Amino acid sequence: MKKKISIIGCGAIGSELAQHVDSNMAKNVTLLSILDIRPENAEALKLKLSNNSPLLFNNFDDFVKSESFKEVELVIEAASQNAITSYLNQLISFKKDVLVMSxxxxxxxxxFSEVSRNVESNDINIYVPSGAIAGIDALKSVKNSVSYVTLTTxxxxxxxxxxxxxxNNNFTVDSIKKRTLIFEGSAIEAVQNFPANVNVAALLGLAGIGVEKxxxxxxxxxxxxxxxHEIKVIGKFGELIVRVKNIPSSTNPKTSYLAILSVIECLRSITTKGFKYGT
Ligand SMILES: NC(=O)c1ccc[n+]([C@@H]2O[C@H](COP(=O)([O-])OP(=O)(O)OC[C@H]3O[C@@H](n4cnc5c(N)ncnc54)[C@H](O)[C@@H]3O)[C@@H](O)[C@H]2O)c1
Structure with missing residues (x-):
């Protein structure tokens, strides 16, 4: 049985994922619909597909009211933090599994607490790929004996x-002429200050010792x-040091190509039976 999916966001991640589904994963996955607040992005993506013919939406209400939405089993978000804040609880209330990039x-x-309660009461899954970093598997294993987690991006x-x-700090990127440490703070503050750049800080917090610490x-x-991205974790288990040097996506320099590969792998893992290693 093919998994029926929708993609929200037709930028760097959503477009590459849709094309991968269209070319390589057609056996396991059908792309029923795509939603983007910029209709031209959804239209441009549809033109690149040859095996799937998704319905296009540029408004969340039309998307969830459509007949096709009833059939959707998994919604993949690759849009923005605003999209998650506005849409996620509604998607959960429709009992859809959701894969979250933002x-x-x-x-x-x-x-997060509200979403967690809704996830439990609606008995659905939220998938969060490892994105632009590595080491989440080990951090989850050791989180109860960890005293220190730092991300340097x-x-x-x-x-x-x-x-x-x-x-917030009244200066421009153009004034940075040499390597400069511009921010030090918690994962919460990092995400507020750089929402499109350090999603991985939130992921580290959730998988490890929390976003405050x-x-x-x-x-x-x-x-x-x-x-x-350099991650340092210290605890009773020993030390974990991970350094990832990512090539940026060709269409969005804020997004690393590894993040695109991670969502492709996450979807593959969800939609195939067999060995599940390194989870
Ligand atoms: N978890 C990670 O490691 C990781 C890594 C890279 C990017 N991201 C996040 O994933 C998301 C997508 O990244 P991208 O590089 O594809 O971004 P992008 O800017 O290239 O594309 C985003 C697309 O989503 C659309 N969009 C934005 N808000 C929307 C909304 N409310 N409803 C519907 N469509 C909306 C935009 O019009 C655009 O077409 C971003 O939030 C980014 O910060 C996460």
């Missing part, structure tokens, strides 16, 4: 452009073209 939305603990200032951080440093470095 995990930063869960750094808001009131929202280094990006080219252009990848950090438009972040609320610059408005997880520390984040953000370094802007004009000399690099990659997105670098």
């Amino acid at each position: 995990v930063g939305a869960f750094a808001n603990s009131a929202f 280094t990006k080219n200032p252009n990848s950090l452009k438009d972040s609320p951080f610059f408005k 997880t520390k984040v440093n953000v370094i802007a470095d004009p000399s690099i073209r990659i997105n670098k």
Whole structure:
């Protein structure tokens, strides 16, 4: 039986995922519909597909009221934290499993608690891929004996452009001429200041010792073209140090190509039977 899915967000992640589904995963997955608040993005994506012919929506209410939505088993969000905040509880109330990429939305603990209660009462799954980092598997295993989790993210200032951080602190990315530590704080504060850049900080917090205790440093470095994430975990188990040097997506420099591969792998794992290793 093919898994019937919808994708919300037709940018870097949603587009690559849809094309992968269309070309490689057609055996297991059918793409029933796509939703994007920018109709031109959904239309451009549909033109790239040849084996699936999804219905297009640019409004959440029309999407969930459509006949096709009743058949959807899994909704994949690759849009924005706003999309998650506005749509997730409604999707859960329709008893849809949801795969969430904008995990930063869960750094808001009131929202996360509300979602967690709804997930339990509606008996559905929320899938959160490992995204742009590695080591979540080990962090989950050791979380009860951990005293320290730090993420240091280094990006080219252009990848950090438009972040609320610059408005809040009244300076511009163009003024950064050399490698500079621009932010130190908790995962909660990091996600508020860089919502499109450090989703992984929220994921580390959720998988580990919480978003308040997880520390984040953000370094802007004009000399690099990659997105670098370094994770350090210390606890009774020993030490875990993970360094990921990510090539940015060709269409969105804020998003690492690894994040796209991680959602493809997560969907593959959900839709296939057999060995489940490294989970
Ligand atoms: N978990 C991770 O490791 C990780 C890594 C990279 C990106 N992300 C997050 O995943 C999300 C998607 O990333 P991307 O690179 O594809 O972004 P993108 O900007 O390339 O594309 C986002 C698309 O979603 C659409 N969109 C935005 N808000 C929407 C809404 N409310 N309803 C419907 N459509 C909406 C936009 O019009 C755009 O087409 C972002 O929130 C990003 O921060 C997470």
